Amino acid sequence: MKKIRFALAILCFPLSLLAQSAPEPIAPLPSVNQVNWQKMETYAFIHFGPNTFTDKEWGYGDAPLSCFNPTKLDCEQWARTLKDAGMKGIILTAKHHDGFCLWPTKYTDYSIRNTPYKQGKGDIVGELAAACKKYGLKLGLYLSPWDRHQAFYGTPLYVEYFYAQLEELLTQYGEIFEVWFDGANGGDGYYGGAREERKIDRRTYYNFPRAFEMVSRLQPKAVIFSDGGPGCRWVGNESGYAFATNWSFLRSKDVYPGYAQYWELQSGHTDGDAWVAAECNFSIRPGWFYHESQDNQVKSVEQLTDLYYRSVGHNGTMLVNFPVDKDGLIHPIDSARIQAFYQQIKNELKTDLLAKSKVVASTSRGKSYSAKAVIDGNDETYWATPDGVLQGTLTFTLPKKQQINRMKLQEYIPLGQRVKSFVVEYLSGKEWLPLKVKEETTTIGYCRLLRFPTVTTRQLRVRFLDARGPLCIHTVAAYFAPNALESFDVQPKEIKSLPFTATQQDDGFLIDLGENREVKAFYYLPHQGDNRKGLISSYTLYAGENPDEMGEISHGEFSNIRNNPVLQEIYFTPIRARYLKLKANRMVVSGETPAYQQLFVQ
Numbered sequence: 001m002k003k004i005r006f007a008l009a010i011l012c013f014p015l016s017l018l019a020q021s022a023p024e025p026i027a028p029l030p031s032v033n034q035v036n037w038q039k040m041e042t043y044a045f046i047h048f049g050p051n052t053f054t055d056k057e058w059g060y061g062d063a064p065l066s067c068f069n070p071t072k073l074d075c076e077q078w079a080r081t082l083k084d085a086g087m088k089g090i091i092l093t094a095k096h097h098d099g100f101c102l103w104p105t106k107y108t109d110y111s112i113r114n115t116p117y118k119q120g121k122g123d124i125v126g127e128l129a130a131a132c133k134k135y136g137l138k139l140g141l142y143l144s145p146w147d148r149h150q151a152f153y154g155t156p157l158y159v160e161y162f163y164a165q166l167e168e169l170l171t172q173y174g175e176i177f178e179v180w181f182d183g184a185n186g187g188d189g190y191y192g193g194a195r196e197e198r199k200i201d202r203r204t205y206y207n208f209p210r211a212f213e214m215v216s217r218l219q220p221k222a223v224i225f226s227d228g229g230p231g232c233r234w235v236g237n238e239s240g241y242a243f244a245t246n247w248s249f250l251r252s253k254d255v256y257p258g259y260a261q262y263w264e265l266q267s268g269h270t271d272g273d274a275w276v277a278a279e280c281n282f283s284i285r286p287g288w289f290y291h292e293s294q295d296n297q298v299k300s301v302e303q304l305t306d307l308y309y310r311s312v313g314h315n316g317t318m319l320v321n322f323p324v325d326k327d328g329l330i331h332p333i334d335s336a337r338i339q340a341f342y343q344q345i346k347n348e349l350k351t352d353l354l355a356k357s358k359v360v361a362s363t364s365r366g367k368s369y370s371a372k373a374v375i376d377g378n379d380e381t382y383w384a385t386p387d388g389v390l391q392g393t394l395t396f397t398l399p400k401k402q403q404i405n406r407m408k409l410q411e412y413i414p415l416g417q418r419v420k421s422f423v424v425e426y427l428s429g430k431e432w433l434p435l436k437v438k439e440e441t442t443t444i445g446y447c448r449l450l451r452f453p454t455v456t457t458r459q460l461r462v463r464f465l466d467a468r469g470p471l472c473i474h475t476v477a478a479y480f481a482p483n484a485l486e487s488f489d490v491q492p493k494e495i496k497s498l499p500f501t502a503t504q505q506d507d508g509f510l511i512d513l514g515e516n517r518e519v520k521a522f523y524y525l526p527h528q529g530d531n532r533k534g535l536i537s538s539y540t541l542y543a544g545e546n547p548d549e550m551g552e553i554s555h556g557e558f559s560n561i562r563n564n565p566v567l568q569e570i571y572f573t574p575i576r577a578r579y580l581k582l583k584a585n586r587m588v589v590s591g592e593t594p595a596y597q598q599l600f601v602q
Helices: 002-012 015-019 032-040 050-054 075-084 124-135 156-172 208-218 262-266 301-311 332-348 371-375
Strands: 042-047 089-095 138-143 176-180 187-189 196-198 223-226 232-234 277-283 316-323 358-361 392-411 419-428 431-434 448-467 472-479 501-505 508-525 536-546 549-557 568-587 598-601
Touching: 032 176, 032 223, 032 277, 032 316, 042 075, 042 138, 042 277, 075 089, 075 124, 075 316, 075 332, 089 124, 089 176, 124 138, 124 156, 138 156, 156 176, 156 208, 208 223, 232 262, 277 301, 301 316, 301 332, 316 332, 358 371, 371 392, 371 472, 392 419, 448 472, 508 536, 549 568
Parallel strands: 042 089, 042 316, 089 138, 138 176, 176 223, 223 232, 232 277, 277 316
Antiparallel strands: 187 196, 358 392, 392 448, 392 472, 419 431, 419 448, 501 508, 508 568, 508 598, 536 549, 536 568
C-alpha cells in the first residue's frame, strides 16, 4: 500500500521540478559565432599603407605608389608582439579609404604589386595570414567601402569592383573571424583625377545584404562589423568605451552604416530585435596611421587599463589599433605599453577570492542550476531562478576576511541578455553597505567589471533587482588589485601657446596675436563629449599682418573628426604674422557654425 501511495505521489509531483528544465531563451539571441567572438575580448587593429609614408590620416587617393616601401616589414613581429599582449586576433586594413590595396588584387593597379616593396612581389595580407597561423591568432580584414582613388566610385561599376575584391579577400587567405566595414562613405576624393566631392546613399548604394550573404557563404565563422552589424556594432565613438548600461541589441531596421544617431550605439537599444554586441575600437595613439610626431603621445598603461574596464567590462570587446611605422614594424613604445597593460590586467584580476567561498541563493531552479555554478569556473553552467522569478540574491561567505576592490559578473548569454538592474553589497560589522561603484549597476551581459574603493569583509552579496526573464548567471568573481587606480580621466595635452585673442566669424575664427610674431603651428581642439557641434571637416589657414590682407599658408581636411575629435595639428613653414584665420571650407554637419574647445598657436 505504501509503494502505491509513493508512486501516486511521484505522479502528482510537478514534472517541471523533476526535469529541472533550462529557462526558455529570451530573444534576441546571439549566434555561436557571436558568442565565440565576444569570448576573444581583446584583439588588435593594424592601419598601414601610403598614409604611413605621407603622414596623413585619410589619404586622398593620389599618393604615388613609389612612396610605399617598408624596408623592415615583419608581420611575424606584429603577431609576436600582440600574442605576448594577450590579443586573440588581428584585423588588417586591407584597403583604407585611399583605395590602396595591401594585396596584389587583379582589379586595380593601385595596389602593392606596383610598389617598390619586394619589387612588386609582396602580399601583406598573405604575410599576415601566415604569421597569424604560426602564432595561433585569428585573422580579420577591413575592406573600406569608400574609395577616394577610383574614377568610377559612385557608379554601379564600383559596386561590382567592391564585391570582386571582397571575394578575393574571403577566398585566398584562410579562415577569417571578422570582416570590417565602416560608415565613412562618400565625400572629397581624387577619383581618378576628378578631385571632387561625391555623395552616395549609404543605405542602398553598396547593397550590403549582398555582402552579408557573401561573407556567410564564403566565411561561415566570421562576424561582420558595421554601425549596425549584423555580427557586431560600432560603439558610437572611437575613444574605446561603451556606456555602463549596454544592451547587446539593436533595432535592425533603423541602424545602417553611417547611422546619424550614432551616440545610441554606446548603450544599444533596449527594445532591439537583433543581437549586435558592441566592439569598442580606439587607437593606441591619437591617429590611426603612424605619425612620428605622436611618438610621445602613446596611451599610458593607466589609460589602457581604464579602457579595458569600460569596454570588455561594459559588455563589449576591446579593439586596439597599432599604427605600424615606416619600417613596417609595431613601434617599440607601442609594444612596451600594450604588454605592460596586459600584465597590469592579469595582476588586477589574478586570483578569484570567491572561488573557495560558500554561496547561497535566495532561490534556484533546481540542483542543475544551483548557486555553486557561479564559482565553478565552467562557462556552460549557470545559476537560474524559476520561471517568473525576476529577482534573486546570491550571498558569498569567504573563509576569512579579505580586501576586495574588483568584481566580475557574467550572464549565460546563449539564452539571451536579461539583467536590467542589480546592486552589490558587503557586510561591515552587522550592516550591509553598498559598494561605492562610480557608475550605474544596470546591465551585465557577457561581462561586467566593477571597480570600487577597497573594502575588507568576509561576506558579499549581489541582489538582482529586475530582469527580462528568469536570471541566468554563470560567473561572479571578486579580486583585490593592490595600488590600482579606481578610474583614469584623460587630461588634455598641455601646449605652450603664444598669447592671442580669438574672434568668432561665420566661417571660422580670427586670431590676433597682438603684434607680429613668428608662428609655425596651429592647433584646433574640437568640442569634446557626446553632443559635438561645430566640427570643421576641411579648412584653409591664412596668415598676415593685416586681417584684410592675408595669404594662404595651409589647407587640408581634419580626417575622421566626427568619430575621433582629437587635437588637430597644422604645421607650416615658419612665417611672421600678427593675424591668423582658420576658415571652415566644409563642416561635418552642413549649416553648423564652426566651434572649438581650445585653440593654440606656436
